Amino acid sequence: AYRALLVDVGGTLLETSQPVPQVYASFGSKYGIQADADAIKKGFKKAFSEPWPERLRYEGDGRRFWKYAVATATGCDNDDYFEELYQYFGRGDAWKLVDGAERALKDLRVQLAVVSNFDSRLRPILAELNISDVFDALVISSEIGHEKPAKEIFLTALDELGVQARDTVHVGDDPVADKQGANAVGIDAWLWKKEVKSFEEIKDRILVPTSFPK
The missing domain is CATH 3.40.50.1000 (HAD superfamily/HAD-like)
Known part of the structure; x- marks a missing residue:
């Protein structure tokens, strides 16, 4: 036993409380991000399947990897957009x-x-x-x-x-x-x-x- x-x-x-691509798309609308949920999903898969050059994806607060993943998934590297998403997924209600x-x-x-x-x-x-x-x-x-x-x-x-x-x-x-x-x-x-x-x-x-x- x-x-x-x-x-x-x-x-x-x-x-996640809501589907991740949906969250990315809804947060992204005010930053002019046009990518639909399917495109974001594909971008995410790409970010996670590519080799990460560092030894760890999640070093400390994981910001470096997540910033790359968000930019790859959405085509947007706006810092404010990333920060909103990062903070949101750090909350229990997400x-x-x-x-x-x-x-x-x-x-x-x-x-x-x-x-x-x-x-x-x-x-x-x-x-x-x-x-x-x-x-x-x-x-x-x-x-x-x-x-x-x-x-x-x-x-x-x-x-x-x-x-x-x-x-x-x-x-x-x-x-x-x-x-x-x-x-x-x-x-x-x-x-x-x-x-x-x-x-x-x-x-x-x-x-x-x-x-x-x-």
Whole structure:
């Protein structure tokens, strides 16, 4: 049986309150940005798929990477526009917990850690959403200097929780950063929305493992 659960944040534990391209487009209207939501989505994919020259995408507050991502997604490098977006996504109300997550996590009798590639805005966001205290550890890439799929971020989580890899499962939405990264250090991993579809299911699989095929 598992003794610990590691959870990815963006796209797993948290969703944006409104679709990201929609937010970019609505904020952008006063700066004359014409790009529609689909074009912004494509630009975003490009920004995230290109190799980033620095060792970390999210260094400290992550501004350098996000400035590049916003400019690539929208074609606009206006500082005021970027700052509005950056501040908005640093607020708790820009995000929401996925349905059932808080209740399921509180019902789980295992060690819990967030393991996230994120910048320094994450702690305040989780605090505003009143979810920080549910976790025994928050392991954030910008704080430890390693990003998933690097083994160091997963090993830090194991160390902070005081558990072994074999007793731990990680849930995230990225096949490389989450699944391959966790598996590389001997941690089982379930892909969010593919192998597990709700936090209730995660809870059941941990508490009653015999009911589920390996």
